[in-house]
Amino acid sequence: MAKKTFALNTEPHVATVGDTDLLFKPEVMGDEFMDALHDLQEVQKAASGVDLEDLQNLDADALRKTARALRGFLAELMLPASAELFTRVDVVADGKVVASYGNREEADKHAEGIAGAKAVDTLRLPDRILVQLMEWVIELYGGGADERPPTSSSGSATRSPKGGRRGMGVSPSKASTPAAGR
Incomplete structure (x- = not known):
């Protein structure tokens, strides 16, 4: 099983x-x-x-x-808690936060009513x-x-073997060829 x-x-x-x-x-x-x-x-x-x-x-x-x-x-x-921080938008006027909102639309609307105010992300x-x-x-x-946590190369798994059987013959490119004069 x-x-x-x-x-x-x-x-x-x-x-x-x-x-x-x-x-x-x-x-x-x-x-x-x-x-x-x-x-x-x-x-x-x-x-x-x-x-x-x-x-x-x-x-x-x-x-x-x-x-x-x-x-x-x-x-x-x-x-x-992270989502709330990440999406919170502050209304800033004269360098001070005057209000905070959970979305941009509400913050923009509030900022429009205050001279010189603008909406900015709390986490910029x-x-x-x-x-x-x-x-x-x-x-x-x-x-x-x-x-997975990083490991040293000695902790890595060994490579999977190639399919089929390993041949015992010599590769033609590695076989010695007779050279002239030898």
Whole structure:
């Protein structure tokens, strides 16, 4: 009788950005991951051809929409406290935070009513970090990453043998050929 044991991750995945640890769910069901990824792709399409691999040649409004959607995608895969920090938007006036909101729309609306105020992400991150986080979680939850701890090369598994039997004949390229004058 064959038996195989499958491990479930129980500890959160941690992405350290600067001095902030963002905690991601230990396990995400396939449909939850695919739904979040689908939502991100829909926003990307709606932003008229946003290429997440080429953010330099992009309209600023399209980039903002894509960055918001990317934050939403990542937040869906985070533990609640990290998701709240990651999506929180502060209204800043005269260099001081006057209010905080769970989404950009509410923060923008509040900022419009205050002279000189603007809405800014509480956890401000460069776009390259957002893209790197996206790539990392796709590897984590999309099945592309090995979550094994790094080991020395001596701890690695040996290479699988090639199929078939190993022949005992000499390769023609390695056989000695008679040389003239010898």
